[in-house]
Amino acid sequence: MALLEIAGMSLGFGGIEVLRGFDFAVEEGSITSLIGPNGAGKTSVFNCLTGFYRPRAGRITLAGTRIDGLAPHRVTRLGLARTFQNLRLFRELTAAENVMAGRHCRTGAGALDAMLGTRRHRHEEAAIAEAARHWLAFVGITEAADRTAGALPYGHQRRVEWARALATEPRLLLLDEPAAGLNVGEKEELVALMRRIRDELGVTILLIEHDMGLVMQVSEHIGVLDHGRKIAEGTPERVQNDPLVIEAYLGRDEDEASAAA
Secondary structure, eight states, rough: EEEHHHEEEEETTTTTTEEEEEEEEEETEEEEEEETTTTSHHHHHHHTTTSSSSOSSEEEEEEEEEOOTTTEEEEEHHTEEEOOOOOOOOOOOSSHHHHHHHHHHGGOHHHHHHHTHHHHHHHHHHHOOOOOHHHHHTOOOOTTTTTTGSSOOOOHHHHHHHHHHTTTOOOOOEEEEEETTOOHHHHHHHHHHHHHHHHHHHHHEEEEOOOOHHHHHHHHEEEEETTEEEEEOHHHHHHTHHOOOOOOOHHOOOOHHHHHO
């Protein structure tokens, strides 16, 4: 059963079409990848899914609820979380405080509770702090909880961002270039962590990634974008051998192009 369904999604800026009639679905419980050359429109898809962009056409549903056009915080509350290619941490806060920031979308106490220091507020703050340490432990960096995020090694900063996303209790986790900047060993740990998130937490994963070795290793289904259009989708083996995918990444052979002209 599809957890996420995208139908006919189009997006443009100043007369330039970024996405054109994009259709795609992500099965619940899967690890799915969206790939394509630079500028293909992959990050624009993520921005539409999370409410940062409003598509000019099409429909996006998450677990049967339409989410296109909703504000980002409402999309998060419905169960969609995201990490970014370029880290977006509060560098001066501790790792735990960064994760606590993600957890606040699941709380009920308001500004008045905080101002008055009500019992409800104190109880929720204690629960948020406990949850933050739980998620840092899940991603394997318990020892970093009280360290300033900006002072952590790059790989640990990546994990803080993952922990913050998991703290929102997502049903669908979007990962934007999760392997960027990681060494070989860290990439292996990343694959294991993705599988733990899916298998132990039941969270569905959709990732954008340029590391094709990692994509082929971890994905069960792959969609391919090129110039804003879906040109292929299927199993890793099928996508890897698709002529249109090969052409998108490597370009057309000059002799073939001449013959087709």
